[in-house]
Amino acid sequence: MTKTAMAMTTTQARVAASLRRRYAAEMRFRAYGILAICIGLAFVAFLFTSIISKGYTSFQQTYIALDIDYSAELIDPEGTRAAQTLQAADYEAVIKASLKEQFPEVEGRASLRHLYGMISNAGEQLLRDRVVAKPSLIGTHERVWLLADDHVDTFFKGQIDRKLPESDRPISDEEIVWVDQWKAQHRAELRFNTAFFTTGDSREPEQAGVAGALAGSALTLLVTLLLSFPIGVAAAIYLEEFAPRNVWTDIIEVNINNLAAVPSIVFGLLGLAMFIQFFGMPRSAPLVGGLVLSLMTLPTIIIAGRASLKAVPPSIREAALGMGASRVQMVAHHVLPLALPGMLTGTIIGMARALGESAPLLMIGMVAFIVDVPHSLSDPSTVLPVQIYLWARSPERAFVERTSGAIMVLLGFLLVMNAVAVILRNRFERRWS
């Protein structure tokens, strides 16, 4: 064998020997990638199962059937049937009487307090409304389904372990006995929780709903959309189609890119110092929230708008100009209609971000406890993510379920918005090739 051939075989041998190691390294590297993706996807799955498993029960609520005796003595002893008397009557006593009648054996102040605490105080309002609407009910009997208190509800949904010692759970032994009795008599059942979607916030978990927060979010987003979409589109058009290349344009450009990465809480500081302190706008109002969020979403919309203007091929512009159109006509009649779907997609994505934003809204006072559903842009209100934050801080156990439920509602809205954006992109965006 010649010398070179010897060298070749040793090289080949070395290569062959190292191949195993190198292929193993290859496999390892690949496995890291798969592992990373699996970890990422596992987080997604974990997050969703954790939220959904905690939250799906909030769409149902425990109701208890009581035989209500609309006794004339308790509601309207003088028999006048005047609206004012009916409004002011003590319906709590009516409910208490009905509970007492059902469990005559219960005695002692502590036990009675437990018994009366089983029914949510929303029940009084329900009875009041019924009687005021139909005074002829007085003196009759009726079976009414009343909202159970939050601790009864939590227990009935099986979220409290009955094997725990009595002191460790929010529901006492005798209450468990009553709930079981109601269950056996088919007097307790889970029903769809319409109140969750029709009422505002409440200190009582069983009466708290997201309607107020949803209305607040809608009003805030309306302001955001009305301000940021036109301004964002106009700014994108100016920068892409009209702006001369000079220092001023460069400043605007750098500025927009930086603004897109400024922490959202800083926009809250701006809103507080500028809109509320300097201009004296009302606190907690959707108007100010919308202003702050539109400043925050503006860079997103401008960047998306410029990208979709860039995607329109120059031949369109040249053809329009060649036919004698002015630059404004070229943009308004030809470029903008083609770029609009992309701009809308960017806007919807920006709106979805604004819908989930809460930090800047904390600064401008949209964290107040507000029961009423807001109806105008200056009514004090809160928004859905802030409502989630407020409920997450509440100590009552039943609010955990509410919080997760509200998160599911929020994620549902985000899902719809993103789906619309994707559909819009797939349907209307033209690929120029």
Place this chain on the structure above:
Amino acid sequence: MHSSTVVVVILLLASAAYQWAKSRSISLVGGTRGVRNLHSLPAYYGMYVALWCALPALALLGLWHLLGDRVVLQLVLAQMPTAFQQLPADQAGLLLNDIRNVVSGAVPMETARPEVVMAAHHWQTLSGQSNLAGGLLALCVAVLVGSLAVRSIKPDLRARNRVESAAEWALLACSGVAVLTTIGIVVSVLYEAIHFFHFVSPIDFLFGTTWSPQMAMRADQVGSSGAFGAVPLFTGTLLIASIALVVSVPIGLFSAIFLAEYAARGVRTVVKPLLEILAGIPTVVYGFFAAMTVGPLLRTVGESFGLTVASESALSAGLVMGVMIIPFVSSLADDMITAVPQSLRDGAYALGATRSETIRNVVLPAALPGIVGGVLLAASRAIGETMIVVMAAGLSANLTANPFEAVTTVTVQIATLLVGDSEFDSPKTLAAFALGLVLFLATLGLNIVALKVVRKYREQYD
């Protein structure tokens, strides 16, 4: 007269002016057949006049409202008994608030003091008069300027050019909003921060190691001064942000490498959007997840190893924040890796390198500047993130590097100092603006560097 009705009337006038000007321009040249003798299409004359009709009137109305309130206020104060005019500033402010509340109906007339009620009545009449006068004036201006503009229509009036230059100015103004926003942020935050530095020296603020912003009600109370040393906040922020980066950079980077270099097209189209779901989830949801699920989980796990983990630990906040940033890192890294030209890869393959060797020795070094830029952007996002840390990291300003303890961050302190009532003269509230200034400058610095790096990198392979 309500100002919104005035606006509506002005808009109606403008649309009437549009029609009038359009038909006038046509009649000037003797009907539709003569349109070619006009400089612009008739609609442009309409728009030209409509703009003249609406814009000056609307500007006047806005200005009137901006200044009118102050004038009314001065007039009301001048009418009050002299005893009230000599009140010190803070009491005068309270009085003013009382009057405002009565005017807006927040406080019923019966419960207020008679002077206040009188002033409120006076206010209402004056502001009613002011609104009426402003509205009428605006309408007059609209009619007057509009009709003057109609008169100025001639066949050789360059209406289209004028309308278009107005449109271009409007577009320019819109793009200026972004600059105004930045100026607004800088001015408002800087102004309040400078105010804060009158109370606390910047040195104490930036290098002090105790943070307890509680201000005493009385001067003789224990610990009445409050301490504003922000170092514990900075270390807490850095601790949580670095935990987040330790979680997100490897996971994000490796998933980007896999998706860009290995994964089949089908896998990529499914996995990438799934991972990006993480970016679309609101931060408040992550905060709830960190506080309710991850925090307790870490505590149980820690206990089984004999470690004491606080239920609001830096670890749980950092971990969840890291999860939030994963898609951010991975999509940026993905962009950077796919921007590396195929020829570099082909060269490496031709030399006999395996795929992983190509990636490690060729693709990653080539993409490194871009990836570093992406990581810097991720870091700036982690520093500025608020809701996760507010809900999961706690409020205790510990100067510690132990991730199992509770720490607090700059954003948490801003949020807690400003939520609730805000009197703009106490160092406690103003401290939030000083922190905001630090946060803004830090993230701005990171962003500028990162964007510069990324841009330079992109240009390299374009």
